[in-house]
Amino acid sequence: MGKPVNNRVMLRRRPEGLPKKTDFEWRTEGVPRPGDGQVLLRNIYLSLDPAIRGWMSPAENSYQPPIEIGEVMRGVTVGRVEETNNANFAVGDYVMGLNGWEQYSISNGQGFISKIPPHLDLPLSNFLGVLGTTGLTAYFGLLEIGGPKKGETVLVSAAAGAVGSIVGQIAQIKGCKTVGIAGGKEKCERLKTVFGFDETIDYKASGSIEEKIRSSCPAGIDIYFDNVGGEILDGALNCLADGARVVMCGAISTYNDETPTTGPSNLWQLLVHNARMEGFIVSKFVSEFPNAISQLGRWVSEGRLQHCEEFVDGLENAPDAFLRLFDGSHSGKLIVNLGRL
Amino acid sequence: MGKPVNNRVMLRRRPEGLPKKTDFEWRTEGVPRPGDGQVLLRNIYLSLDPAIRGWMSPAENSYQPPIEIGEVMRGVTVGRVEETNNANFAVGDYVMGLNGWEQYSISNGQGFISKIPPHLDLPLSNFLGVLGTTGLTAYFGLLEIGGPKKGETVLVSAAAGAVGSIVGQIAQIKGCKTVGIAGGKEKCERLKTVFGFDETIDYKASGSIEEKIRSSCPAGIDIYFDNVGGEILDGALNCLADGARVVMCGAISTYNDETPTTGPSNLWQLLVHNARMEGFIVSKFVSEFPNAISQLGRWVSEGRLQHCEEFVDGLENAPDAFLRLFDGSHSGKLIVNLGRL
Numbered sequence: 001m002g003k004p005v006n007n008r009v010m011l012r013r014r015p016e017g018l019p020k021k022t023d024f025e026w027r028t029e030g031v032p033r034p035g036d037g038q039v040l041l042r043n044i045y046l047s048l049d050p051a052i053r054g055w056m057s058p059a060e061n062s063y064q065p066p067i068e069i070g071e072v073m074r075g076v077t078v079g080r081v082e083e084t085n086n087a088n089f090a091v092g093d094y095v096m097g098l099n100g101w102e103q104y105s106i107s108n109g110q111g112f113i114s115k116i117p118p119h120l121d122l123p124l125s126n127f128l129g130v131l132g133t134t135g136l137t138a139y140f141g142l143l144e145i146g147g148p149k150k151g152e153t154v155l156v157s158a159a160a161g162a163v164g165s166i167v168g169q170i171a172q173i174k175g176c177k178t179v180g181i182a183g184g185k186e187k188c189e190r191l192k193t194v195f196g197f198d199e200t201i202d203y204k205a206s207g208s209i210e211e212k213i214r215s216s217c218p219a220g221i222d223i224y225f226d227n228v229g230g231e232i233l234d235g236a237l238n239c240l241a242d243g244a245r246v247v248m249c250g251a252i253s254t255y256n257d258e259t260p261t262t263g264p265s266n267l268w269q270l271l272v273h274n275a276r277m278e279g280f281i282v283s284k285f286v287s288e289f290p291n292a293i294s295q296l297g298r299w300v301s302e303g304r305l306q307h308c309e310e311f312v313d314g315l316e317n318a319p320d321a322f323l324r325l326f327d328g329s330h331s332g333k334l335i336v337n338l339g340r341l
Numbered sequence: 342m343g344k345p346v347n348n349r350v351m352l353r354r355r356p357e358g359l360p361k362k363t364d365f366e367w368r369t370e371g372v373p374r375p376g377d378g379q380v381l382l383r384n385i386y387l388s389l390d391p392a393i394r395g396w397m398s399p400a401e402n403s404y405q406p407p408i409e410i411g412e413v414m415r416g417v418t419v420g421r422v423e424e425t426n427n428a429n430f431a432v433g434d435y436v437m438g439l440n441g442w443e444q445y446s447i448s449n450g451q452g453f454i455s456k457i458p459p460h461l462d463l464p465l466s467n468f469l470g471v472l473g474t475t476g477l478t479a480y481f482g483l484l485e486i487g488g489p490k491k492g493e494t495v496l497v498s499a500a501a502g503a504v505g506s507i508v509g510q511i512a513q514i515k516g517c518k519t520v521g522i523a524g525g526k527e528k529c530e531r532l533k534t535v536f537g538f539d540e541t542i543d544y545k546a547s548g549s550i551e552e553k554i555r556s557s558c559p560a561g562i563d564i565y566f567d568n569v570g571g572e573i574l575d576g577a578l579n580c581l582a583d584g585a586r587v588v589m590c591g592a593i594s595t596y597n598d599e600t601p602t603t604g605p606s607n608l609w610q611l612l613v614h615n616a617r618m619e620g621f622i623v624s625k626f627v628s629e630f631p632n633a634i635s636q637l638g639r640w641v642s643e644g645r646l647q648h649c650e651e652f653v654d655g656l657e658n659a660p661d662a663f664l665r666l667f668d669g670s671h672s673g674k675l676i677v678n679l680g681r682l
Contacts, residue, residue: 063613229608248612263604271589271620272404278619279612 006031007315008102011067015056019328023056024073024319029317039089041062041105042077046336047128048075048317048322063281072100073318076117076133077338078124079105089115099104101318103338112283113330117290120297127293130166130307133282137249138166140285142225143174145247145278150175152219152222153241155213156197157232160187162333163249164305165195167225169305172196176223179216181232182210183328190331196305203232210235213276217241220273236334240273248279308332347372348656349443352408356397359667364397365414365660372445380430381440382420382446387656387677388469389416389663404622405434413441414659417474419457419465420446430456437468442659453624458631461638468634470674471648472509474623476637478590479507481626483513483566486588486619493563494553494582497538498573501528503674504590505649506536508566510646513537517564518556522550522573524669531672535647544573551576558582562612566590573584575605581614589620620682649673 005028008329012025034040055074059066067074077100083091086109097113099105107113116127129135141163148154154171158164158182168178168191180197182188188200199216203209211222213235220241226233227249236246270277285292298307310332312321317336324330346369353366373382373473377566396415400407418441422434427450430436438454440446448454457468470476482504489495495512500521501507509519509532521538523529529541540557541622544550554562559583567574568590577587611618626633640646651673653662658677 051517077653248608263608265604267589267604267618268620269620270618274625276617276619277608277611278617279609280615281612284615 003180004031006102007206008100008105009073009179009315009318011056011068011069011071011073014038019053019056019323021319025166026316028198032106032165034085034106038106038184039081039086039107041077041095041099041107042082043079043099043103043105043338044127045078046056046075046318046338047077047132048099048318048325048334048336049133050325052322054328072102073220074098076099076128078127096132103315104120112285112286114289117293120293122297122300125309125311125335126300128335129162129309130300130305131293131296134164134333136285136289136292138281139292139296140282140288141249141280142167142170142248144285145280146223146225146245148174148176148223151177153179153219154223154225155217155221155236156225156227157180158227159179159191159195159197159200160331161227164225164227164266165332166305166307168195168197170174173299173304179334180223181220187331208235213239220244221245234266237269239267239268240269241276242273242275244273244275246275246277248277273341310334312336345372346370346416347443347445348519349441350414350656352397352410352412352414354410355399360394360397360664361670362660364453367473367657372446375426375447378427379428379447379449380422381424382418382436382440382448383423383466384418384440384444384446384679386419386466386469387416387679388418388473388657389659389666389675389677390474391666393663396447396669413443415439416442417469418446424552435465438472442495442656453627455630456635461634463638463641465534466652466676469676470503470650471641471646472637475503475674476507477626477630477633478623479504479511480633480637481623481629482588482590482621483508483564485626486621487564487566488588489515489517489564492518494518494520494558494560495564495566496520496522496558496562496577497566497568498522499542499568500532500536501672502568505566505568506673507646507648509536509538514640514645528672551579553579561585564588575607578605578607578610580622581610581616585614585616587616587618589618632662651675653677656666
């Protein structure tokens with residue numbers, strides 16, 4: 001084996017609509033050295049998330065600066081500390097943090113980075129999925145923003161997705177009736193058999209989405225966990241129960257839109273039903289992450305939280321895999337395996 | 342004087358866009374007699390509110406059934422109990438409740454009706470305005486839905502209006518910075534001199550509303566009390582501070598629209614700023630009305646809550662006066678005086 005190198009995927013140009021492979025650029029560099037207070041991480045897994053698409057667009061009053069042209073693609077990784085100039089990290093520590101689509105990252109050990117608790121005997125990749133931002137987004141979005149009460153009806157869009165499937169299961173654990181929306185018969189089948197949703201709605205089947213929601217939620221929706229925006233949000237707003245909460249988690253249906261999205265025409269329903277719509281960025285809850293990870297880990301160990309990880313081998317396949325986030329062809333959490341442990 | 346009659350204003354046809362005088366019909370009937378459990382009210386004041394416009398349209402999943410064609414127009418009145426078959430009400434009691442555009446109403450004493458506390462030595466008309474649904478909407482919307490904290494920035498649209506002007510003053514009392522939006526120089530002047538807003542924005546002046554909001558709220562908006570919807574809401578959403586609350590109180594800019602309203606294209610800002618948008622119907626807080634009315638009454642007596650009532654004499658002038666709600670030509674609370682006390 002030769003001298004180790006750092007392969008990286010850079011942003012070559014800003015995508016118009018759906019990203020294309022030519023929007024990315026491959027670069028091979030030397031392994032960087034950590035400066036004062038920094039650590040060198042060898043990345044083991046890279047998480048592919050819809051939010052990355054937003055960071056590829058020019059900044060528009062967003063919660064993260066955009067990735068600059070020529071800069072490394074941004075993403076959450078699990079890595080191992082290989083060198084350290086930071087007293088908080090020892091060589092051999094495993095960490096989860098916001099880094100890049102690259103084999104080695106330099107971190108100053110601040111911001112969005114956290115050590116993986118060694119006592120949780122679960123696969124490292126879980127810390128990008130069910131125990132990572134995916135699971136934490138589901139956990140805080142449902143429990144803190146939604147505030148489910150026993151017996152309430154929880155509607156989840158993109159329910160077969162990484163976040164949605166966990167939302168549904170936590171809602172079950174909390175004693176709610178769960179209704180999941182997904183595209184196609186097969187995914188709807190999985191919602192019932194794998195994730196235990198009480199009812200499912202196939203948004204690709206013929207008929208009005210609003211009618212389908214109304215018939216699955218006859219007492220109205222108490223919590224709508226919205227991963228998609230668009231016309232499913234419109235339909236859900238027309239079926240709210242009094243005191244409903246709409247948790248805004250994402251709007252994947254609009255991420256690749258070139259023209260400004262039109263908002264729901266029926267926001268008025270929030271007023272009619274004493275309801276609210278609330279957005280959140282999971283990092284808001286960063287101080288509560290350790291407790292949440294422990295709880296999620298317990299549920300996984302007890303078999304109460306099914307989750308699905310789909311692995312893609314090799315950084316060179318990350319761009320292709322990323323595009324699959326938007327065509328509905330994947331199931332569960334998409335993770336790029338960057339190399340041996 | 343002849344035998345008393347009951348003059349009433351009925352809904353003749355559903356308005357298209359702005360209501361016209363020909364949408365109303367005048368009818369003179371005999372004074373009704375209360376049945377079992379009912380009371381006969383002689384209405385003294387009738388409140389004219391934008392929400393009535395909504396009740397004139399066909400029902401669309403609203404919080405109130407529509408007024409039927411040929412039915413009496415609906416509105417909040419202050420009246421005196423003239424006859425009673427209900428043990429909870431005595432002849433001579435004054436009550437505020439949801440009745441009709443008519444001189445006499447029959448009430449079963451249930452639902453939206455409450456006795457006016459005799460110990461509050463304030464004019465009866467106040468119980469349609471600053472101590473009625475107007476003041477209560479401002480009070481609960483700001484304090485319960487908005488939850489203002491000292492030092493926060495509160496933006497209010499239709500700030501010279503009946504609700505908005507009270508919101509601004511309560512926000513001042515709670516130690517917030519207040520920014521009021523109104524149309525025209527004169528109204529903006531009143532916002533400062535009469536209602537004590539810290540800053541004002543004239544939405545009719547040239548320039549982008551978003552720029553004006555941003556320059557008046559350099560630290561971002563903590564609470565936006567939205568009375569109008571439309572493009573002012575769009576502008577405000579782009580200027581939210583982290584953790585912002587948007588209180589949805591009304592959307593007067595859209596009440597007369599014939600085509601479905603387009604929602605804000607930038608709801609995404611709720612997510613970016615961990616913010617929420619929440620609607621409410623004031624009757625949700627009905628059990629807390631007595632305490633709120635006492636508090637509002639104290640502030641009025643202490644001179645801390647300026648309010649303005651504009652009287653229109655005679656039920657026959659109610660339709661014309663109602664139309665003025667939508668052309669910005671009134672200031673303060675519009676009240677129809679139905680006759681002597």
